[in-house]
Amino acid sequence: MSQLPSVGYIGLGLMGKSIAHNILKAGFPLVVHNRSRIPVDELVSEGAQAAHSPADVARQVEIVMTCLPDSPDVENVAIGTSGIIEGSHPGLIFVDNSTIKPATSRRIAAILGEKEVQCLDAPLSGGDIGARQGTLAIMVGGPAEALERVMPVFQAMGKTITYVGEAGAGQIAKAANQIMTAAQMVALSELLIFSQKAGADPRKVVEAIRGGAAQCWTLDVKPPRLFSGNRAPGFKAYMHAKDLAIILDTAREYGIPLPSVALDYQLYQAMLEMGMANLDTSAVLAVLETMAGVKLEEGT
Numbered sequence: 001m002s003q004l005p006s007v008g009y010i011g012l013g014l015m016g017k018s019i020a021h022n023i024l025k026a027g028f029p030l031v032v033h034n035r036s037r038i039p040v041d042e043l044v045s046e047g048a049q050a051a052h053s054p055a056d057v058a059r060q061v062e063i064v065m066t067c068l069p070d071s072p073d074v075e076n077v078a079i080g081t082s083g084i085i086e087g088s089h090p091g092l093i094f095v096d097n098s099t100i101k102p103a104t105s106r107r108i109a110a111i112l113g114e115k116e117v118q119c120l121d122a123p124l125s126g127g128d129i130g131a132r133q134g135t136l137a138i139m140v141g142g143p144a145e146a147l148e149r150v151m152p153v154f155q156a157m158g159k160t161i162t163y164v165g166e167a168g169a170g171q172i173a174k175a176a177n178q179i180m181t182a183a184q185m186v187a188l189s190e191l192l193i194f195s196q197k198a199g200a201d202p203r204k205v206v207e208a209i210r211g212g213a214a215q216c217w218t219l220d221v222k223p224p225r226l227f228s229g230n231r232a233p234g235f236k237a238y239m240h241a242k243d244l245a246i247i248l249d250t251a252r253e254y255g256i257p258l259p260s261v262a263l264d265y266q267l268y269q270a271m272l273e274m275g276m277a278n279l280d281t282s283a284v285l286a287v288l289e290t291m292a293g294v295k296l297e298e299g300t
Helices: 016-025 038-046 054-060 071-079 102-113 127-133 144-157 169-198 202-209 217-227 237-254 259-273 281-292
Strands: 007-010 030-033 063-066 093-096 118-121 136-141 158-165
Touching: 007 016, 007 054, 016 030, 016 038, 016 127, 016 144, 030 038, 030 054, 054 063, 063 071, 063 144, 071 093, 071 102, 093 102, 093 144, 102 118, 102 169, 102 237, 118 144, 118 169, 127 136, 136 144, 136 169, 144 158, 158 169, 169 202, 169 217, 169 237, 169 259, 169 281, 202 217, 217 281, 237 259, 237 281, 259 281
Parallel strands: 007 030, 007 063, 063 093, 093 118, 136 158
Antiparallel strands: 118 136
């Protein structure tokens, strides 16, 4: 049996810490770094090694991974001062699990490529629950031979790993995923408010339509949470707003009309302005409640 490659993980937030835990549990030697120390200490107590900077992580490992909030964060960690580039070595593979602009992924890949570092943009879908359970969907862009080397690590993180294409293609797939999920969250909110205000029981309406053409993950999973009054994340609204902004920015770059995304973005921005940035994406329902002058009836 071949020795498992050493892995570095940078960005130990809601998802990153769980992913790093699963990588460690699968037996990979793991080096971790994060701005706040608490998750680092937790993983060190489980057997990981701590590093003082992204460059320090990169020097010690064969595969270095990131899970960070936005494009500027990934750029800074990958190619900024004390970044991965300063600890890079030929044969290193950089894997970014963040959701960022495809153009940023391509730029980082080009710059690190000059240092003989291969790059995979590998954003995730499945949220905190998928990260904890190791059931994430992983969408991958970059060199196929790099994916082959990283595949055992991905298999410790997720259950669906799809190679989409060259650099940036993983981010394009994630953007497409976010187009669909935002549309579903808004549509769910609209149908619940429509049903209640027009005089039908929203619970019965959901029961009636979930077995037909309207069936989807959102309709299966979110209504019970909303009916119980649970609007906690899941996936936070401000992160979905950020992703929609990335989509619109990329659409402008390529001259792509996305009218429904533009409207969904406005609704999520309204959530942020209403002080609900940290609620679940399904809590966009509150914007529709405000507009309609009605609140979804809760209870069993």
